[in-house]
Amino acid sequence: xxxxxxxxxxxxxxxxxxxxxxxxxxxxxxxxxxxxxxxxxxxxxxxxxxxxxxxxxxxxxxxxxxxxxxxxxxxxxxxxxxxxxxxxxxxxxxxxxxxxxxxxxxxxxxxxxxxxxxxxxxxxxxxxxxxxxxxxxxxxxxxxxxxxxxxxxxxxxxxxxxxxxxxxxxxxxxxxxxxxxxxxxxxxxxxxxxxxxxxxxxxxxxxxxxxxxxxxxxxxxxxxxxxxxxxxxxxxxxxxxxxxxxxxxxxxxxxxxxxxxxxxxxxxxxxxxxxxxxxxxxxxxxxxx
Amino acid sequence: xxxxxxxxxxxxxxxxxxxxxxxxxxxxxxxxxxxxxxxxxxxxxxxxxxxxxxxxxxxxxxxxxxxxxxxxxxxxxxxxxxxxxxxxxxxxxxxxxxxxxxxxxxxxxxxxxxxxxxxxxxxxxxxxxxxxxxxxxxxxxxxxxxxxxxxxxxxxxxxxxxxxxxxxxxxxxxxxxxxxxxxxxxxxxxxxxxxxxxxxxxxxxxxxxxxxxxxxxxxxxxxxxxxxxxxxxxxxxxxxxxxxxxxxxxxxxxxxxxxxxxxxxxxxxxxxxxxxxxxxxxxxxxxxxxxxxxxxxxxxxxxxxxxxxxxxxxxxxxxxxxxxxxxxxxxxxxxxxxxxxxxxxxxxxxxxxxxxxxxxxxxxxxxxxxxxxxxxxxxxxxxxxxxxxxxxxxxxxxxxxxxxxxxxxxxxxxxxxxxxxxxxxxxxxxxxxxxxxxxxxxxxxxxxxxxxxxxxxxxxxxxxxxxxxxxxxxxxxxxxxxxxxxxxxxxxxxxxxxxxxxxxxxxxxxxxxxxxxxxxxxxxxxxxxxxxxxxxxxxxxxxxxxxxxxxxxxxxxxxxxxxxxxxxx
Numbered sequence: 001x002x003x004x005x006x007x008x009x010x011x012x013x014x015x016x017x018x019x020x021x022x023x024x025x026x027x028x029x030x031x032x033x034x035x036x037x038x039x040x041x042x043x044x045x046x047x048x049x050x051x052x053x054x055x056x057x058x059x060x061x062x063x064x065x066x067x068x069x070x071x072x073x074x075x076x077x078x079x080x081x082x083x084x085x086x087x088x089x090x091x092x093x094x095x096x097x098x099x100x101x102x103x104x105x106x107x108x109x110x111x112x113x114x115x116x117x118x119x120x121x122x123x124x125x126x127x128x129x130x131x132x133x134x135x136x137x138x139x140x141x142x143x144x145x146x147x148x149x150x151x152x153x154x155x156x157x158x159x160x161x162x163x164x165x166x167x168x169x170x171x172x173x174x175x176x177x178x179x180x181x182x183x184x185x186x187x188x189x190x191x192x193x194x195x196x197x198x199x200x201x202x203x204x205x206x207x208x209x210x211x212x213x214x215x216x217x218x219x220x221x222x223x224x225x226x227x228x229x230x231x232x233x234x235x236x237x238x239x240x241x242x243x244x245x246x247x248x249x250x251x252x253x254x255x256x257x258x259x260x261x262x263x264x265x266x267x268x269x270x271x272x273x274x275x276x277x278x279x280x281x282x283x284x285x286x287x288x289x
Numbered sequence: 290x291x292x293x294x295x296x297x298x299x300x301x302x303x304x305x306x307x308x309x310x311x312x313x314x315x316x317x318x319x320x321x322x323x324x325x326x327x328x329x330x331x332x333x334x335x336x337x338x339x340x341x342x343x344x345x346x347x348x349x350x351x352x353x354x355x356x357x358x359x360x361x362x363x364x365x366x367x368x369x370x371x372x373x374x375x376x377x378x379x380x381x382x383x384x385x386x387x388x389x390x391x392x393x394x395x396x397x398x399x400x401x402x403x404x405x406x407x408x409x410x411x412x413x414x415x416x417x418x419x420x421x422x423x424x425x426x427x428x429x430x431x432x433x434x435x436x437x438x439x440x441x442x443x444x445x446x447x448x449x450x451x452x453x454x455x456x457x458x459x460x461x462x463x464x465x466x467x468x469x470x471x472x473x474x475x476x477x478x479x480x481x482x483x484x485x486x487x488x489x490x491x492x493x494x495x496x497x498x499x500x501x502x503x504x505x506x507x508x509x510x511x512x513x514x515x516x517x518x519x520x521x522x523x524x525x526x527x528x529x530x531x532x533x534x535x536x537x538x539x540x541x542x543x544x545x546x547x548x549x550x551x552x553x554x555x556x557x558x559x560x561x562x563x564x565x566x567x568x569x570x571x572x573x574x575x576x577x578x579x580x581x582x583x584x585x586x587x588x589x590x591x592x593x594x595x596x597x598x599x600x601x602x603x604x605x606x607x608x609x610x611x612x613x614x615x616x617x618x619x620x621x622x623x624x625x626x627x628x629x630x631x632x633x634x635x636x637x638x639x640x641x642x643x644x645x646x647x648x649x650x651x652x653x654x655x656x657x658x659x660x661x662x663x664x665x666x667x668x669x670x671x672x673x674x675x676x677x678x679x680x681x682x683x684x685x686x687x688x689x690x691x692x693x694x695x696x697x698x699x700x701x702x703x704x705x706x707x708x709x710x711x712x713x714x715x716x717x718x719x720x721x722x723x724x725x726x727x728x729x730x731x732x733x734x735x736x737x738x739x740x741x742x743x744x745x746x747x748x749x750x751x752x753x754x755x756x757x758x759x760x761x762x763x764x765x766x767x768x769x770x771x772x773x774x775x776x777x778x779x780x781x782x783x784x785x786x787x788x789x790x791x792x793x794x795x796x797x798x799x800x801x802x803x804x805x806x807x808x809x810x811x812x813x814x815x816x817x818x819x820x821x822x823x824x825x826x827x828x829x830x831x832x833x834x835x836x837x838x839x840x841x842x843x844x845x846x847x848x849x850x851x852x853x854x855x856x857x858x
Contacts, residue, residue: 191390192346194404198328198339223327 041121294348419591501551677739
């Protein structure tokens, strides 16, 4: 039986190296000032999909991303790292989507692919909501396993996974179909593979080629694997009222710049008595224990 | 994101050399390989784009993984337990990432799972990796042993062992013995044919073997009984899976601590002959050594790049007497001189690599079809150049690497002597480059042949004949004058009719030639890119002054002078 895995990936501004001009005056992210990268947790997600593929031969790993035309970059990157193919979900109608509208659009696209397993990164570094994966699972009525750190077993019907929780780990079994979200502590993604890069470096969406005024009709005919499919709202049969701004109930009321300051401090010496006291306080305030 | 390819524009510059068109066209068999392999390039531009894409990934791995690991690797070194050598954790990670990225075997043909990249590119990769960690570049570059297997071994050995390179199996070349270092003709490790097992057996000891616990080992051994010279030596392949070699010790070294240096004891170790008997040293190991010397050239340039960058950074940060130290003449003199040597010797590195590529490509082509007279002449032309440029490169690159690392530490002052900055490691690592794969003194022995045969001079005249923009005329005049002075000096040395006097001054003559060659390469580079203007200026001025000193020395040299030196014996 062929196992179809969809990896949800997002192209995000690299918020790890933030300079002065990273935020606009209105408090939103200045995407132009930051390099666009593969969302870090999504790379862990991709790696987990590829690990399942390593264990079972009959696995297809498909990357799905929603974003502007240049998000095709991360589909190429995923393919260089080992994914089989990718779809770019792109439409002006998606602009302004919050997590609800995003998860709706992705849900419609996932339905079209009809996978056995969906793997997402835990969260994206631009929004940090960790909501999109779980919302898609709800819409599909798939069981979901969040905070996955390790793939223990993958067989015909199910996965055995370890979750990283605040106070420890938990091992769970889940049957297909399912959706899992992967924690940053999972295995880092394998590097781009030399031969795959050389084979797929010409993979493009039709819009990219049209923008560059290049005619690739023959190339696509000879090498169909070089075509990255583009989908829009219509092709995934999405109801427009659920998309973009109109489908997004979240409204940002205001953004505040918070500077953290130290309020009070206590000194403890290294004497046993003091350490006892410190432990007691920490237990009482439930910082530990 | 650190990227050691993208942050160094000199590398991409050297990919733009006009000879690359011929190299790539021949390497790709006129771009017919793309019909059989979906990752082969469609044309020249596509090939260069592929090289750059791979170099970019290597540059990222070097900058983000290998370089940050280097300090710990140096500290941790290697360990030997239960006859197994274990690399430092960082080394293991470096190896694993490059293996998973499918980067091993990139110069091998596609039918052996390689990427079929020219020598110029694999040398550039070696340079990038050496800049990140010279000790790791040893392990990485030893995969060049595969070139010797590819060129000379049977198809049976090739189809078994070459694909293993791509899978990340490591290599080593076991040549040196306790009593056979520079003088490899004295190798004693014994090989005899075991008729029952239908394989060769090796018995004896090898010493100072870099990466001696590798999966695939090329061993130089004496296969002919009762012989004592090079003609009794053959080249063998030993497979680590046969588990018949004892690692007696790993050396505790000054530098390149991440690369294990082993003493090996062979006890009836099974081995397979590479090519023909008796050709081991004369043909195969000479070819292997030439490739390795080119590799050390790349390692030296990479290390020098790292040292230069450390020095430049420190000189811009450190303030004394209310000024950045880079503002003081003795400091900026050192830095500009380092940069000129670095630019110059890198140009020599890629010039040599192109010659090696051209000559090897014709050689392989000649195995498949008979070459035309014109092609055969071209092959000989490039072979001659590759033969004399390789030792010249090894000599200059390794010596400059040491000088640049030395000056880089000097610029750091007392801080540089401490373990707190990477420059002390770079200096320790640099120190081996002018020793192994033939000391500088031995490179002179090889290079002086190119002086005597006139091969360098012929090439210098070819550089001289190239039309340049008028702004280079002054520097070119200096080079023309340097060439006259060299010819005059060489004539004096020949007229001595005294071999010992000539040998005594060989290094001076070779260095005179080297200064002229590198000077020309730099003005040719400056002709194409404004960046090299100052380096060309500084290098030629420096080289001219050095050559005048050597000229004066040789012009006045007498038998009496030689006798004074000989009195030390």
